[in-house]
Amino acid sequence: MAEPEGTMEFPWHHGVFDAHCHPTDTLSSLQSIPSMRAKVLTVMATRAQDQELVAKAADEYGITSDDVADGEMSWRDSHKIVPAFGWHPWFSHQMFDEDEYDGAQSLTLDQKVAHYQSVLQPRSEDIDFLQSLPEPRRFRQFLDQTKSYLERYPLALVGEVGLDRSFRIPEAWLPGEVESRNDALTPGGREGRKLSPYRVSMDHQKKVLLAQLRLAGELQRAVSVHGVQAHGIVYETLAESWKGYERKVPSRRERKRQESATKINAEPEDAAKSEEPRSRSKPYPPRICLHSYSGPAENVKQYTAALVPCHVFFSFSTTINSWAEDGNGKVEAALRAVSDDSVLIESDLHTAGEKMDQYLEKIVRKICAVKGWELEDGVERLAKNWKAFVFGTGD
Numbered sequence: 001m002a003e004p005e006g007t008m009e010f011p012w013h014h015g016v017f018d019a020h021c022h023p024t025d026t027l028s029s030l031q032s033i034p035s036m037r038a039k040v041l042t043v044m045a046t047r048a049q050d051q052e053l054v055a056k057a058a059d060e061y062g063i064t065s066d067d068v069a070d071g072e073m074s075w076r077d078s079h080k081i082v083p084a085f086g087w088h089p090w091f092s093h094q095m096f097d098e099d100e101y102d103g104a105q106s107l108t109l110d111q112k113v114a115h116y117q118s119v120l121q122p123r124s125e126d127i128d129f130l131q132s133l134p135e136p137r138r139f140r141q142f143l144d145q146t147k148s149y150l151e152r153y154p155l156a157l158v159g160e161v162g163l164d165r166s167f168r169i170p171e172a173w174l175p176g177e178v179e180s181r182n183d184a185l186t187p188g189g190r191e192g193r194k195l196s197p198y199r200v201s202m203d204h205q206k207k208v209l210l211a212q213l214r215l216a217g218e219l220q221r222a223v224s225v226h227g228v229q230a231h232g233i234v235y236e237t238l239a240e241s242w243k244g245y246e247r248k249v250p251s252r253r254e255r256k257r258q259e260s261a262t263k264i265n266a267e268p269e270d271a272a273k274s275e276e277p278r279s280r281s282k283p284y285p286p287r288i289c290l291h292s293y294s295g296p297a298e299n300v301k302q303y304t305a306a307l308v309p310c311h312v313f314f315s316f317s318t319t320i321n322s323w324a325e326d327g328n329g330k331v332e333a334a335l336r337a338v339s340d341d342s343v344l345i346e347s348d349l350h351t352a353g354e355k356m357d358q359y360l361e362k363i364v365r366k367i368c369a370v371k372g373w374e375l376e377d378g379v380e381r382l383a384k385n386w387k388a389f390v391f392g393t394g395d
């Protein structure tokens with residue numbers, strides 16, 4: 001057993017990296033980033049209102065390719081974030097496929113109603129409600145915009161994307177409510193609004209996710225994936241993106257034949273693969289983080305199977321994951337099933353600053369306790385894993 005949680009002084013100096021958070025939801029909190037003890041925050045975008053905010057945050061606080069080339073952690077205190085651009089499943093209904101509307105730039109009121117009727121479940125006949133929903137955006141236009149952000153920020157990731165079977169979309173603001181909303185929060189989130197009975201169809205969510213996975217593959221960027229009550233279908237969708245690219249696992253007989261063949265012929269396929277330039281486009285992302293992983297331990301094995309052609313990381317938080325009192329719950333079992341080089345930590349918090357540091361410290365201590373790692377060793381491992389996830393080092 002490692003030392004009990006919370007007793008040893010925390011080794012911030014080894015570098016603590018938040019793999020998934022949303023500080024642009026509270027814009028005023030961004031100014032506290034340079035004074036935070038965490039080394040780097042991986043900042044997600046989720047919806048129409050926060051893509052440009054994440055870009056601006058990267059302009060101000062982003063680490064640069066020069067910082068990284070400079071080597072081990074020498075980048076400045078003011079350079080502390082890596083941006084991620086993506087569309088979250090909670091907002092997936094706000095996206096329409098222009099091909100289904102003859103390439104329309106925007107939808108008429110009737111088309112808007114038809115669009116929401118086709119992507120929301122159960123189908124709604126409440127025309128007032130459907131008309132009150134946000135103007136749907138063109139999906140291809142969003143993908144083009146995301147691509148240009150990714151090109152503008154060469155270290156940027158794709159995220160937050162994913163699938164969610166449990167969420168329901170919020171009702172529109174009631175008259176008078178908008179005026180009294182908290183101005184400090186970036187618009188577009190739920191903010192305590194009543195939930196409607198409607199969910200977004202899995203088909204539509206999948207379409208939005210798959211296109212973003214392909215974009216990540218095209219530009220060879222890592223992806224941060226949200227999956228709630230959809231573990232099977234998240235795997236299926238990811239597997240769909242790498243279909244035809246599965247790693248070949250040689251059978252025992254094939255391996256034997258290879259071993260006895262001449263040296264030239266015995267060159268294993270994997271060795272040839274690892275020499276491919278990293279920039280080469282594929283239809284699937286090179287690295288994936290399943291954020292606040294809440295699936296069962298058995299599903300972890302699916303992702304680490306030899307045929308999976310990308311490195312899948314599992315990130316844990318104290319905000320979303322529910323840890324058992326006795327240390328023997330479902331999350332603990334999943335964490336134990338994750339290999340030491342594939343664990344990440346995150347705050348998943350919507351505000352930067354001291355609270356975020358506290359959450360990060362808490363989750364590091366939790367993971368070290370479950371994994372049986374000494375605290376310093378654990379912080380170092382987690383730092384190395386984050387760099388492997390974001391920069392693709394060490395693969």
Ligand SMILES: [Zn+2]
Pocket residue numbers: 020021022044160226348
């Ligand atoms: Zn998130």
